[in-house]
C-alpha cells in the first residue's frame with residue numbers, strides 16, 4: 001500500500017536532472033485525483049472504484065455524472081464509470097449469483113487504493129515526452145460485508161487500473177480466482193459518456209453485430225443494419241462478430257468524439273434511459289440529462305466466464321477523445 005497524502009502532491013522527478021513537469025495527485029481517503037502537467041485530469045471514488053470525472057486539457061468533462069448522484073457510499077453512482085461484477089443485471093436462473101443485487105457488488109464496495117505510477121511516451125509529432133498516470137485499486141472478500149459474502153461466498157481478488165493519458169483513458173479489470181473451487185462471473189465497464197446532443201449522435205462500429213433488445217423484452221437476436229442513432233429508450237446488448245479490437249465510435253454532428261477499443265471484452269451494451277425511465281430514477285438529474293449522456297458499456301455479459309482455481313480474467317477498454 002502506497003503512503004497516503006491529504007494534500008495534492010507531485011510525483012518526484014529524477015534527482016540531478018532539471019525539474020520535469022509532474023503529475024499532481026491527491027488522495028483524501030475517499031477519492032483519488034490525478035492531473036497531468038498538460039491539464040488532463042481524472043477523479044476516482046474509492047466507493048466502487050468509480051471514475052467520476054475525466055477532463056481534457058481544457059477542463060471539458062468527458063463523462064456524464066448525474067447532479068443527483070450519491071457520492072457518499074449509500075448507493076451506486078449514477079454516472080461516471082461504475083463497475084459491474086459478478087453479474088450484469090440480475091440472474092434469478094443462475095444459482096451462483098441469483099441472490100445478488102442488480103449489477104453485483106463491485107460498484108457498491110469500498111476498494112483499496114493500491115498505488116500510482118507514471119510513464120512517458122514521445123509522440124511522433126513532438127520531441128517533448130507526454131506523461132501518463134496509472135492508478136491501481138484492489139478488491140477482495142476482506143472488504144465485503146457479511147451479507148454480500150454470504151450471497152457470493154468465493155475467494156477472489158480484483159485489480160482495477162485506471163490510466164490517464166493526454167487523449168485517452170484506459171480502464172482495465174483483472175479478476176483472479178483465489179478459491180479452491182471454480183466460479184462463474186460477468187463483468188462490464190458501465191461507462192456514461194457525455195454528449196452535447198443525443199439527437200445528433202451516431203454510434204458506428206456495430207453494423208452487422210447481433211444484439212438482444214432489452215427494451216422490447218424479446219430474447220431473440222436481431223442484427224444491426226447500419227449506424228445506430230438514439231431516438232427513444234435504448235437498452236441493447238451487442239455481441240459484435242468482429243474482433244473486439246475493432247472500435248466502436250461515437251460521432252456527433254458528423255465529427256468523431258469518442259473511440260472505444262475493447263480488449264478481451266466481447267460485448268457492448270448501449271443504454272440511454274430517455275424520458276420515462278430517467279423520470280423514474282430518483283438519482284437521475286436533471287431529468288433532461290438523458291440528452292447529454294450515452295452509455296457505451298464494454299463487457300463480458302452474454303454467458304459466463306468460468307474461472308477455475310488460480311485462473312484470472314482480464315478485460316479492458318481504451319476510450320480516445322478527438323479534439
Ligand SMILES: O=P(O)(O)OC[C@H]1O[C@H](O)[C@H](O)[C@@H](O)[C@@H]1O
Pocket residue numbers: 076102103214235236269270271295297
Ligand atoms: O439503474 P442501474 O442499476 O444502474 O442500471 C442502469 C442500466 O444498466 C445497464 O445499461 C442495463 O442494460 C440497463 O438495463 C440498466 O437500466
